[in-house]
Amino acid sequence: MTQLFTKKLWINADLESLPSYEESGNRYELIDGELFVTRAPHWKHQSVCGKVFSKLDRWSEQSKLGEVAIAPGIIFNDTNNVIPDVVWASNQTMASLDKGGHLTVAPELAIEVLSTGTENERRDRVTKLKLFAQQGVQEYWILDWQVERLEIYRLLDNNLEFVNTLSGSDRIISSLLPNFSCRVEEFFK
Numbered sequence: 001m002t003q004l005f006t007k008k009l010w011i012n013a014d015l016e017s018l019p020s021y022e023e024s025g026n027r028y029e030l031i032d033g034e035l036f037v038t039r040a041p042h043w044k045h046q047s048v049c050g051k052v053f054s055k056l057d058r059w060s061e062q063s064k065l066g067e068v069a070i071a072p073g074i075i076f077n078d079t080n081n082v083i084p085d086v087v088w089a090s091n092q093t094m095a096s097l098d099k100g101g102h103l104t105v106a107p108e109l110a111i112e113v114l115s116t117g118t119e120n121e122r123r124d125r126v127t128k129l130k131l132f133a134q135q136g137v138q139e140y141w142i143l144d145w146q147v148e149r150l151e152i153y154r155l156l157d158n159n160l161e162f163v164n165t166l167s168g169s170d171r172i173i174s175s176l177l178p179n180f181s182c183r184v185e186e187f188f189k
Contacts, residue, residue, distance in 0.1 A: 009033035011078045017176040027071075031127050033079035041115050048145045049085045050115045051187045056088050061182045066090040066108070073102040078134050082128065088177070106135040108176050113143045133160040139176050146187040167179065 005020050010030050010167065018028055029036045049070055056068040065066045068088045070103045089107035110123040110132050123140060132140050133155060142155040149167045152174075155158040166172060166184045173181050 002105075002164075009079065010035045012075065013078075014080050015081070022138065027083055029083055030079055030081040031131050036123060038120070041113075042145075043113055044145050045085075045113050048143055048187055051189070052086050052111055052113070052143070054187065055182050056086070056177075056180070059177060060088065063180075064091075065178070069141055073100075075102045075104055075106070076106070078130075080131060080135070082131065084128070085113045106137045108130065108138045109141070109174070110137045111141040113145060114180045116146075118125065129160050133158060134139065139174060143187060145188060148185065150184050150187070 010033050012030065014029050014035075015030070017025065021027060022095065023041050023104055027038045029038070053068055053070050060066055060068050066089050068086065070086055071083050072087055073081065073083055074162040075085070084107075087103070088109040088111075089103060092101070096103060098104050110128075112128060114121055114124055116131075129140060136155065137160065138155045142151040142153070143149070144151075147167075149165055150170075151165050152163045152172075154163050155161075168185050169183050171181050172184055176188060
């Protein structure tokens with residue numbers, strides 16, 4: 001992820017002046033007023049996102065407790081506008097969608113699949129982790145498709161604290177998702 005332009009503080013309205021995704025192939029995110037620009041991700045990255053979505057969607061349809069989405073816009077405020085790879089939000093949280101169909105509050109679960117590059121990894125492991133903690137995301141998963149590993153962070157005392165690293169046949173279980181369980185390797189097949 002690279003910064004496109006230098007500006008002291010970016011706000012949501014500034015994004016309207018940038019080329020659209022269709023025109024440029026770029027996605028724009030704002031974190032604490034800083035503009036981040038990403039290009040279309042690696043095929044394997046998108047494949048993992050789809051598999052995570054599929055597993056959570058199946059569970060969501062059965063449980064009727066909420067909904068999952070791929071790359072939804074979350075507009076926390078005028079200087080924090082992000083697009084996580086996958087999110088799961090409870091029915092209560094889904095009631096906060098704005099007129100444009102964006103979440104304006106933290107989803108219960110945010111998921112990032114790492115993209116290649118030091119800047120991209122720093123954004124997901126540090127910058128977004130901090131933002132999601134500040135906004136109240138209850139659980140944050142970071143998947144690394146290159147080493148087929150999942151890291152889990154949970155909100156404790158207003159910080160997203162590292163809980164566990166899972167891989168292979170390890171099973172993902174979360175109190176946020178009652179009766180949800182799947183092997184980590186299922187995301188990477």
